[in-house]
Amino acid sequence: MRLILLPVLFITFIPLSVFSQDTARIFLPGKIVKGDTLPTVDLGGVIVFPPARIENKREAARYDRFVYNIRLVYPYAKLAGIKLKQIKGALDTIKNEKERKIFIRKSEKELDAQFGDQIRDMTYSQGKILIKLIYRETGASTFQIVREMKGGFSAFVWQTLARIFGYDLKTVYDPNGEDEPIERIVKMIDAGVI
DSSP: OHHHHHHHHHHHTSOGGGGOTTOOOOOOOEEEETTEEEEOOOOOOOOOOOOOOOOSHHHHHHHHHHHHHHHHHHHHHHHHHHHHHHHHHHHHHOOOHHHHHHHHHHHHHHHHHHHHHHHHTOOHHHHHHHHHHHHHHHSSOHHHHHHHHHOHHHHHHHHHHHHHTTOOTTOOOOTTTTTHHHHHHHHHHHHTOO
16 A cells, blocks of 8 residues: 555655646657657767777776877867868968968967967877878878978978978878777767767
């Protein structure tokens, strides 16, 4: 008898506002199946990531650091892709070469003021990953981007300076080969897994 009374007592204490008609409604697309209308929701694709092969604690620490570096650098690479599209769109509207140079110089100063300190504070490994991820986001190496924006001589100077510090601005991104671990982690970040 007690078991039956408890649900009845519970229902009597629910405020009447729960049952009011003013509640929000959600409309979903429907599909008619054998005369019944069923709500449908497209959940999109799912990517299944097998666990990383880690043999010992040292490799686990190295992998964690690698993931940390990619998570730190990836937003800058995505932003670089967006900014480059914006700058190229603006440059397409500017016909005068002098105005184009002024616009590029102004854009460069704005980017340096906004992100220069953070990018200069990156480690060597983070810098190498950034160069690869910029290629991934833009489809062009950093050398090609500098050559297109600032000219061949400037690109040569920056490439020479980068080579002195161990970087290569002509580095390409190979998601199915050498850079597969980076691609895997980037996809995991995009999927919200890490």
